[in-house]
Amino acid sequence: MVKVVSIRFHDAGKSYHFDPADFRLHLGDSVIVETSEGYDMGYVSEETVDLPEDQIVRPLRSVLRMTNEEDQRKYEIKKEKEKEAYEICLRKVEDRGLKMNLVNAEYSLDGKKVVFFFTADGRVDFRELVKDLAAIFRIRIELRQIGARDQARMVGGLGMCGRELCCCSFLDGFIPVSIKMAKEQGLSMNPSKISGACGRLMCCLKYEQEAYEDAHARLPRQGDIVMTPKGQGMVISTDLLRERVAVRMESEDMSDNEHFEATEVTVLSRKGKRICPREEGKKCAHHGISDEDEANSESGENGAGDLKFDGAAPDFSEENE
Numbered sequence: 001m002v003k004v005v006s007i008r009f010h011d012a013g014k015s016y017h018f019d020p021a022d023f024r025l026h027l028g029d030s031v032i033v034e035t036s037e038g039y040d041m042g043y044v045s046e047e048t049v050d051l052p053e054d055q056i057v058r059p060l061r062s063v064l065r066m067t068n069e070e071d072q073r074k075y076e077i078k079k080e081k082e083k084e085a086y087e088i089c090l091r092k093v094e095d096r097g098l099k100m101n102l103v104n105a106e107y108s109l110d111g112k113k114v115v116f117f118f119t120a121d122g123r124v125d126f127r128e129l130v131k132d133l134a135a136i137f138r139i140r141i142e143l144r145q146i147g148a149r150d151q152a153r154m155v156g157g158l159g160m161c162g163r164e165l166c167c168c169s170f171l172d173g174f175i176p177v178s179i180k181m182a183k184e185q186g187l188s189m190n191p192s193k194i195s196g197a198c199g200r201l202m203c204c205l206k207y208e209q210e211a212y213e214d215a216h217a218r219l220p221r222q223g224d225i226v227m228t229p230k231g232q233g234m235v236i237s238t239d240l241l242r243e244r245v246a247v248r249m250e251s252e253d254m255s256d257n258e259h260f261e262a263t264e265v266t267v268l269s270r271k272g273k274r275i276c277p278r279e280e281g282k283k284c285a286h287h288g289i290s291d292e293d294e295a296n297s298e299s300g301e302n303g304a305g306d307l308k309f310d311g312a313a314p315d316f317s318e319e320n321e
Helices: 069-096 127-137 148-155 179-184 209-218 291-299
Strands: 002-008 016-018 030-035 038-051 063-066 101-107 113-119 140-145 225-228 231-239 244-249 257-261 266-270
Touching: 030 069, 069 101, 069 113, 069 127, 101 148, 113 127, 113 148, 127 140, 179 209, 225 244
Parallel strands: 113 140
Antiparallel strands: 002 016, 002 038, 030 038, 030 063, 101 113, 225 231, 225 266, 231 244, 244 257
């Protein structure tokens, strides 16, 4: 096991593991660490924990020291310089007529590099822009294209739920979300209802997806033929959260529906594919006999050797499945 501490460099975003060395770090402490791009200041997002060796990303860099007043002063100066750099770059982008949306500017702690983040619909030739900025700042210039989700995380905002965006508050990284999740959860396919501030599918669609998948696997589906305590009928809707089904009874009018708990109904046919309970040795609602009864009828026991059916018995052979 390896002791690590999680450090985050922005108010929102991914946390990175570092060796805590001999420091006793607590949640929210500011520290100076060495990254692949130089020294930087971050804060503790998760206190020291032990992790298996296979979960460690090498090289594991160490926390150098706790921050002091001088570090805090430099950090405030860095923030002011980032605002000025953003305004300068924005003017240069407009002068060049580049089709790019500048999002943010970020200085390194030592002031030797500045990174400009932007979004664009396609590739942008910003070589001349880099030359203009290098002539002004006289330090290393880097332009980095990001996606719509990264932009929302940097800018921040509120979701339709009224809470701060998940990516700005607690998500370490973005999780894959598909339109299939919205369909399985019975949500409206209106883009404005299932899209977040970034214009992409909401990340929260993933949170309860496993519960919906489990419910879909256990509960009858719309169009299934089921046997209920009141007789046979067809499922017309399913309430996945309450685990209840609405059934149109065969003996009732089309407008009359009955509601049952999912545990009270037995699926006989799934959208044209008939399920025979005899496969489990139970009494079949269509045949009226079980496997044991059929064996007795073949041997002539219980006087059941001349059983008759009303109409042709359903064929449950593998060919029909």
